[in-house]
Amino acid sequence: MAQPRTLALDAMGGDHGPEVVVPGAALSLERHPALSFILVGDEARIAPVLAAHPALEKRSRVIHTTHVVAMNEKPSQALRRGKGSSMWLALDAVRKGEAHAAVSAGNTGALMAMAKLILRPMKGIERPAIAALWPTVTAECIVLDVGANIGATSRQLSEYALMGAAMARALFHVERPTVGLLNVGVEEIKGAEEVREAHAALKKGVELPLDYRGFIEGDEIGQGRVDVVVVEGFAGNIALKTAEGTAKQIGQYLKDAMTRAFLSRLGALLARGGFRVLKEKMDPRRVNGGTFLGLNGLAVKSHGGTDALGFASAVDLGYEMAESGLLERLASDLETFHHRLGSDTHSSS
Structure with a gap:
């Protein structure tokens, strides 16, 4: 209850x-x-x-x-x-x-x-992050950071992984969420030094409550390959805004194509059920709300221009996060992570 x-x-x-x-x-x-x-x-x-x-x-x-x-x-x-x-x-x-x-x-x-x-930031957190829900072909994933910080050290990226996994457990009800690091390629030699160091640190955390899957590329986010995608805030915000803009662009393409000629309009009428499902899946109001993670309390940011339906999604998110006991579990995970990785984690910051 x-x-x-x-x-x-x-x-x-x-x-x-x-x-x-x-x-x-x-x-x-x-x-x-x-x-x-x-x-x-x-x-x-x-x-x-x-x-x-x-x-x-x-x-x-x-x-x-x-x-x-x-x-x-x-x-x-x-x-x-x-x-x-x-x-x-x-x-x-x-x-x-x-x-x-x-x-x-x-x-x-x-x-x-x-x-x-x-x-105030939680003990063991250098920088809080903003986490966003991201629609995928299978369900949803969590992407962080999407704009709280510009740049991130390897330690901070590792902390984002733990924060995102805690949120995934709360919302998706999976005990060991899958986590990937966003990179320019999946090969171990690719990417910025901080990303490669975070990759090495997360590979060592075999007993952590997450399943680390290594590097993923931008085109794999929407495929739902992992539950949590970790990225520094500059690239994360650009990725989020690009995805939102692309969704609107595709919607406009479809609208234009379906109203161009009589047969197109007839086809649109016959396929209206399918288009309704597509519209619902692409509706940004359905996943409105970015969560500030890494603080001693929960705060949710709604899009400023949203309507009542979109704001309700942000309120729903706040409720679900409060109901999950996320903060207590995350505090425990952070303590375990820093204890196990010790000087290796701190020396990379």
């Missing part, structure tokens, strides 16, 4: 604020009746939207603030001026133990900076 969980939502974050956050929370509540919410933001804007969702209203309380972090603020500015903002207070509810996770569609850089300051 699901345990009661409370999520703190930055109701003012993103392009649309409460008009998307509140309906999104209502959708997630339908799927997870054990949820309750702390909605942080301008009560005058939240209240009328919340009143349209009576079931959610009964399961929510509002923390009022009119202070909002702008989408274009630099992380350094957000840290200086952001205390007391809707984003800050949502994260602080997690720190205080009032909420099991925070969800925001706000400024990514500001959210990461605030989360690191308020929740």
Whole structure:
């Protein structure tokens, strides 16, 4: 039976604020009746939207603030001026133990900076990472880092592998998730020195709760070859944005082709069931939400421009991560990893 969980939502974050956050929370509540919410933001804007969702209203309380972090603020500015903002207070509810996770569609850089300051990195973690769900031909995989950091040492890449495996256990319910390192080739001599050193370190971790499969290339991510793909944040963010853009491009190609002539339109009508399935699989709202891993608390970043359905996916993700006991298991895995690899791991950082 699901345990009661409370999520703190930055109701003012993103392009649309409460008009998307509140309906999104209502959708997630339908799927997870054990949820309750702390909605942080301008009560005058939240209240009328919340009143349209009576079931959610009964399961929510509002923390009022009119202070909002702008989408274009630099992380350094957000840290200086952001205390007391809707984003800050949502994260602080997690720190205080009032909420099991925070969800925001706000400024990514500001959210990461605030989360690191308020929740603090876990013991043994040099840099937290952002992990994203990635659709594959078989199901889904997890890719990290997709933008929290530029560059990564071999130690940090190894930590990403452990963090991603912990998330995979939580979401995919597999005890030994398969893990691959994204590289320019599968040969041992290829790739940056940090990637090759991380590869060597992970090969030694034979007793870790993951199944390390070595190097994979970019075209193998969508094939579902592994449960977790590890990459430094610069390349990871480019890969993610490229995949999202390609999905939209293919969708437009199909739409244009199916409406070009009468026979094409007739074929589209006959194949509408198949196209509906394809559209659902390619819908980015279905896997909306990047998780900040490596902190003493859970924080989920939703796309800023998403709608209620997309925000509900981010809320679902926060709930599932809270329900899984991920933080406790990851802390244990990190301690084991650094103990076993000892000086080899630290000397490569």
